[in-house]
Amino acid sequence: MSSRDVVGQNLRKVDGVKLVTGGAAFTDDIQLPGLLYGKILASPYAHARIRHIDVKKARALPGVHAVLTYKDVPRVPHTTAGQAWPEPSPYDTYLLDSKVRFVGDRVAAVAAETRAIAERALKLIEVDYEVLPAVLDMEQAMAAGAAVIHDEPDSTKIYDRDHNIAGYILREIGNVDEGFRQADLVVEREFRTQRQQHAMLEPHVSIAWLDPDGRLVIRSSTQVPYHCRRQVAMILQLPVSRIHVIKPRIGGGFGGKQEMLLEDITGALALAARRPVKIEYTREEEFYMARSRHPQILRMKMGVTRDGTVVASHLKVLATTGAYGSHSTTVQGNTGSKVLPLFRTDNMRFECHVVYTNMPVAGAFRGYGCPQGFFAQETVADEIAAELGIDPLEFHRRNVIRLGDIDRLSAQLGEGKEGLPRVIRSCGLPECMERAANAIGWQKRGARTPACGADTRVRVFDSVGHQDAGKSPGAARTSACATRRRGFGMACTMQGSGIAGIDWASAFFKMNEDGSFYLQVGASDVGAGADTVLAQIAAETLGVTLDKIVITSGDTDITPFDVGAYASSTTIISGGAVKKAAEKVRSQVLQMASKMLDAPAESLACADNQVFTTQGERKSVSMTEVALQALYREKTQIMDGASHFNTDSPPPFCATFAEVEVDTETGQVKVLHLVTAVDPGTAINPMQAEGQVEGAVTQGLGYALTEELILDGQGRPVNPNFLDYKIFSAKDMPKLTTILVQTDEPLGPYGAKSISEVPINGPAPAIANAIHDAVGVRIRKLPIRPEDVLQALRARQPEEVLVAK
Amino acid sequence: MKTMELSLTVNGHARTFAIAPGDLLLDVLRREGYFGVKRGCEKGECGACAVLLDGKPVNSCLMFAAQAEGRQVVTIEGLARNGRLDPLQEAFLDHGAVQCGFCTPGMILSAKALLDHQPDPTEEQVREALAGHFCRCTGYKKPVEAVLAAAAARKTRSRRKPAAEVMQ
Numbered sequence: 001m002s003s004r005d006v007v008g009q010n011l012r013k014v015d016g017v018k019l020v021t022g023g024a025a026f027t028d029d030i031q032l033p034g035l036l037y038g039k040i041l042a043s044p045y046a047h048a049r050i051r052h053i054d055v056k057k058a059r060a061l062p063g064v065h066a067v068l069t070y071k072d073v074p075r076v077p078h079t080t081a082g083q084a085w086p087e088p089s090p091y092d093t094y095l096l097d098s099k100v101r102f103v104g105d106r107v108a109a110v111a112a113e114t115r116a117i118a119e120r121a122l123k124l125i126e127v128d129y130e131v132l133p134a135v136l137d138m139e140q141a142m143a144a145g146a147a148v149i150h151d152e153p154d155s156t157k158i159y160d161r162d163h164n165i166a167g168y169i170l171r172e173i174g175n176v177d178e179g180f181r182q183a184d185l186v187v188e189r190e191f192r193t194q195r196q197q198h199a200m201l202e203p204h205v206s207i208a209w210l211d212p213d214g215r216l217v218i219r220s221s222t223q224v225p226y227h228c229r230r231q232v233a234m235i236l237q238l239p240v241s242r243i244h245v246i247k248p249r250i251g252g253g254f255g256g257k258q259e260m261l262l263e264d265i266t267g268a269l270a271l272a273a274r275r276p277v278k279i280e281y282t283r284e285e286e287f288y289m290a291r292s293r294h295p296q297i298l299r300m301k302m303g304v305t306r307d308g309t310v311v312a313s314h315l316k317v318l319a320t321t322g323a324y325g326s327h328s329t330t331v332q333g334n335t336g337s338k339v340l341p342l343f344r345t346d347n348m349r350f351e352c353h354v355v356y357t358n359m360p361v362a363g364a365f366r367g368y369g370c371p372q373g374f375f376a377q378e379t380v381a382d383e384i385a386a387e388l389g390i391d392p393l394e395f396h397r398r399n400v401i402r403l404g405d406i407d408r409l410s411a412q413l414g415e416g417k418e419g420l421p422r423v424i425r426s427c428g429l430p431e432c433m434e435r436a437a438n439a440i441g442w443q444k445r446g447a448r449t450p451a452c453g454a455d456t457r458v459r460v461f462d463s464v465g466h467q468d469a470g471k472s473p474g475a476a477r478t479s480a481c482a483t484r485r486r487g488f489g490m491a492c493t494m495q496g497s498g499i500a501g502i503d504w505a506s507a508f509f510k511m512n513e514d515g516s517f518y519l520q521v522g523a524s525d526v527g528a529g530a531d532t533v534l535a536q537i538a539a540e541t542l543g544v545t546l547d548k549i550v551i552t553s554g555d556t557d558i559t560p561f562d563v564g565a566y567a568s569s570t571t572i573i574s575g576g577a578v579k580k581a582a583e584k585v586r587s588q589v590l591q592m593a594s595k596m597l598d599a600p601a602e603s604l605a606c607a608d609n610q611v612f613t614t615q616g617e618r619k620s621v622s623m624t625e626v627a628l629q630a631l632y633r634e635k636t637q638i639m640d641g642a643s644h645f646n647t648d649s650p651p652p653f654c655a656t657f658a659e660v661e662v663d664t665e666t667g668q669v670k671v672l673h674l675v676t677a678v679d680p681g682t683a684i685n686p687m688q689a690e691g692q693v694e695g696a697v698t699q700g701l702g703y704a705l706t707e708e709l710i711l712d713g714q715g716r717p718v719n720p721n722f723l724d725y726k727i728f729s730a731k732d733m734p735k736l737t738t739i740l741v742q743t744d745e746p747l748g749p750y751g752a753k754s755i756s757e758v759p760i761n762g763p764a765p766a767i768a769n770a771i772h773d774a775v776g777v778r779i780r781k782l783p784i785r786p787e788d789v790l791q792a793l794r795a796r797q798p799e800e801v802l803v804a805k
Numbered sequence: 806m807k808t809m810e811l812s813l814t815v816n817g818h819a820r821t822f823a824i825a826p827g828d829l830l831l832d833v834l835r836r837e838g839y840f841g842v843k844r845g846c847e848k849g850e851c852g853a854c855a856v857l858l859d860g861k862p863v864n865s866c867l868m869f870a871a872q873a874e875g876r877q878v879v880t881i882e883g884l885a886r887n888g889r890l891d892p893l894q895e896a897f898l899d900h901g902a903v904q905c906g907f908c909t910p911g912m913i914l915s916a917k918a919l920l921d922h923q924p925d926p927t928e929e930q931v932r933e934a935l936a937g938h939f940c941r942c943t944g945y946k947k948p949v950e951a952v953l954a955a956a957a958a959r960k961t962r963s964r965r966k967p968a969a970e971v972m973q
Contacts, residue, residue, distance in 0.1 A: 010901070012898045012899065013898065013901075013903055015906075016897075016898045016903050016906075017890070017898070019903050019905075019906030019909055020881070020890065020894040020897050020898060020903060020906070020909055020910075020913065021841070021881060021882065021884070021885055021890070021894065022839065022840060022841020022842075022880060022881035022882045022910050023840070023841075024838075024840045025840075025906070026840070026843075026907065028835075028840075028844070029840035031836075031838070198941075199939075199941055200905075200907075200941050201843070201845050201851060201853055201905070201907040201908045201939060201940070201941055202843070202845070202905070202907045203844075203845070249905070249906065250905060251843070251905045251906070251907030252904075252905045252907060252941050252942055254941070280844070282847065283845065283846035283847065283848065283850070283851070526905065527904045527905020527906065527907070527942055528904060528905075528942075529904065687900075687901035687947075688901055690901065690947075691901045691902075691904055691942070691943055691944075691947055694943060694944030694945075694946045694947065695904065695941070695942045695943050695944050696944075697944060698941075698943075698944035698945070699941065721846070721848060721850060722846055722848070722850035722851055722939060723848075723850055727939055727941065728945075729935075729936045729937075729938075729939060729945075730931075730932040730935035730936050730938070730940075730945040730948070730949060731932045731933060731935075731936040733932070733944065733945055733946070736944060736946050738946075
């Protein structure tokens with residue numbers, strides 16, 4: 001590793017300067033002459049049929065150039081999930097439909113010269129709704145007599161439309177019932193998780209126009225430009241060759257943009273108006289008209305022998321996908337396949353119903369089903385360890401998956417079909433656990449110490465940003481001593497690196513006169529730093545400095561195919577393609593240099609923008625000389641490309657340790673310190689890798705403690721704004737410690753696996769377990785609000801908890 | 806529709822824009838090509854649209870453009886001088902404090918306002934200054950480190966300043 005010049009270095013982002021100077025980088029940072037503003041008329045009802053819709057007045061409004069309803073567009077069942085073809089998600093969605101299935105569903109769309117005119121036009125559309133009974137409780141969705149949400153006959157791939165079941169999964173390895181019979185202790189608990197929003201700072205935005213050749217250009221905030229192009233072509237009934245999708249810089253995606261969300265309707269409006277059209281969600285629309293994390297009800301059952309060996313696990317899940325089945329079976333499949341195998345028992349069963357409800361649509365979200373599953377599994381594991389009197393750290397040491405293991409559940413649970421077995425070829429989990437435990441001070445666990453002990457790391461701000469004020473320091477101190485308790489908790493988690501056998505990518509290089517290389521990749525940098533990491537892999541392989549790599553990514557006209565940015569695939573899959581292509585180009589460079597240096601190509605190496613002999617007399621030529629020789633003397637363009645996929649998905653591993661302080665008077669939980677140790681394989685850019693961890697755990701803190709989109713009794717969003725939907729700010733943060741435990745993954749470029757998803761899984765269970773350590777109560781629903789803690793405290797032995805030692 | 810003239814200073818240059826009375830400062834600046842001013846929520850909640858108004862950070866989505874008449878506006882485009890990045894911009898790059906970059910302009914501008922008044926801030930003061938800027942990518946750790954590093958770099962640079970001016 002030490003011999004590497006570029007890989008493993010903390011280099012600046014290749015797109016950094018334009019981002020810190022306000023360069024025109026993002027989707028909306030262009031000005032197009034004649035641009036129209038598109039707006040979508042959203043359903044005010046959770047479930048209704050459009051009896052009659054009249055758009056005459058809207059069309060007549062000066063400045064309006066297009067108004068579309070279901071009568072004006074092709075009816076093509078599809079999924080909005082940005083997945084590889086054929087998508088495993090149900091085809092249950094229409095560009096526009098005569099039925100609406102959630103508050104926020106599309107009724108009509110307009111394009112007008114100003115946003116104000118577009119908004120006025122929406123008000124002029126007259127709609128006569130037949131309001132239908134709505135399903136607003138996932139536990140009622142399958143009940144006899146529940147309204148059928150997808151009664152249309154043309155939708156396909158729905159598991160059981162009459163009972164609102166979008167998907168059903170049942171997989172078992174070994175013999176679970178026999179496993180439980182052998183167990184000395186079986187713990188079974190129910191968990192509930194909420195609707196979390198991505199809340200990326202850049203809302204979804206798409207701009208569509210016709211180029212001079214009449215091709216439809218779509219500039220869009222997407223993680224999946226190629227899937228988008230294919231899906232829009234199908235929906236608008238255009239050849240793929242007539243569509244050009246451009247992914248500029250993206251202001252965060254987190255899975256929310258692994259979705260063909262606005263591109264189809266923006267394109268349809270541009271075709272109707274024959275002018276450029278932009279649709280940009282407002283923040284409020286972003287909260288309920290985009291996507292969310294799937295809410296789940298989980299029943300986790302785990303059996304262990306007296307010595308603390310897990311002998312069987314069974315996870316049963318009810319999840320809702322909302323009104324449409326985007327990512328429905330695949331997210332939920334992950335809840336089983338990426339979670340249960342963490343504990344190495346031969347007997348595992350996963351069963352899941354994913355149901356439709358008349359609620360906002362769920363989709364892909366960082367972690368992709370794992371945060372829910374690990375919250376359940378790691379809380380049960382903690383409970384079992386407590387019951388057996390074993391330190392949870394020791395319980396994990398004994399039971400977690402290890403090097404050389406084969407995860408057979410993954411073989412059964414692939415992306416919408418049978419998967420492939422996962423072989424653990426690199427595993428830094430033991431070291432992650434030990435180093436994180438040391439960093440948090442795990443030996444202090446179990447003391448249930450009052451907050452005013454010798455440890456003075458009490459922060460001024462609590463978990464939702466309220467400053468401790470109004471009390472004299474003395475009073476606060478007395479109160480804290482009496483009512484606050486410290487505790488420690490841990491969780492171990494894993495994820496994948498790309499979807500085995502499905503995700504693939506390609507890359508193409510050409511050499512320029514100055515010895516630089518132009519790199520084209522279909523990969524989609526959505527802000528996580530993919531362009532930089534891919535350029536580092538390229539520079540390392542070609543023996544040039546990072547400034548010699550000019551990268552263009554995510555443009556369907558210019559760059560070769562890539563499935564896009566999801567499933568923690570970019571570094572390992574797109575990076576694998578870049579490395580392969582770079583090796584091919586390097587061999588062309590060496591061939592050229594071989595003639596120039598009169599030395600066999602096998603004896604040459606490249607580094608630091610030079611090609612040099614490694615045997616005999618040291619001779620060298622610069623990359624610039626090689627390029628000039630090729631281009632002007634040999635009349636050859638040095639160029640090549642490569643494609644890459646893996647048949648396995650090596651898991652990155654993570655250990656999350658939390659120290660919390662619980663106020664037994666208010667139920668307030670303050671996280672004092674969160675330690676995250678991750679095995680990402682090789683970190684191509686450790687600084688960026690740390691940033692991925694820190695961002696993921698911050699979303700994980702919100703998932704654990706504050707974030708939930710709440711719906712009222714009619715399915716309307718109650719808190720679609722940043723004041724009422726609380727994400728952590730700079731002031732709310734606990735101390736974060738990030739530890740990278742690097743391993744060498746044989747299937748990854750330079751040993752890399754992935755990093756950006758796995759750390760989000762740990763905070764919720766680690767915090768829940770720390771709360772138990774602090775005050776002795778188990779909270780099994782998310783987010784863990786103060787009232788939940790207080791209720792649990794009051795329900796259980798209040799005298800023991802509230803009385804100071 | 807545009808019925809008023811707005812005269813103000815943007816990034817040190819006197820500018821006059823034709824505006825409508827109800828135009829927001831955010832919309833006018835973006836219309837005039839200051840794309841570093843980001844539209845994140847239009848409700849003053851996220852801080853992505855922050856600019857410095859007479860040296861103080863404000864959310865440009867909460868101001869009518871007309872309220873900026875005669876005032877000094879600084880956007881992120883105005884921070885680099887003669888092709889040289891501000892120490893805050895350098896520090897954000899060096900410390901990995903930029904991920905998607907959408908909230909970055911606002912954070913850097915608020916940090917600049919802080920350092921202009923408090924050249925040697927504590928971590929808590931930096932967190933307070935950044936508290937109005939939601940970032941969904943970084944967890945704030947590296948931005949906070951970058952601001953503290955920039956404060957240190959500015960001190961070094963200000964000590965060197967006379968020499969630099971002589972060179973010019």
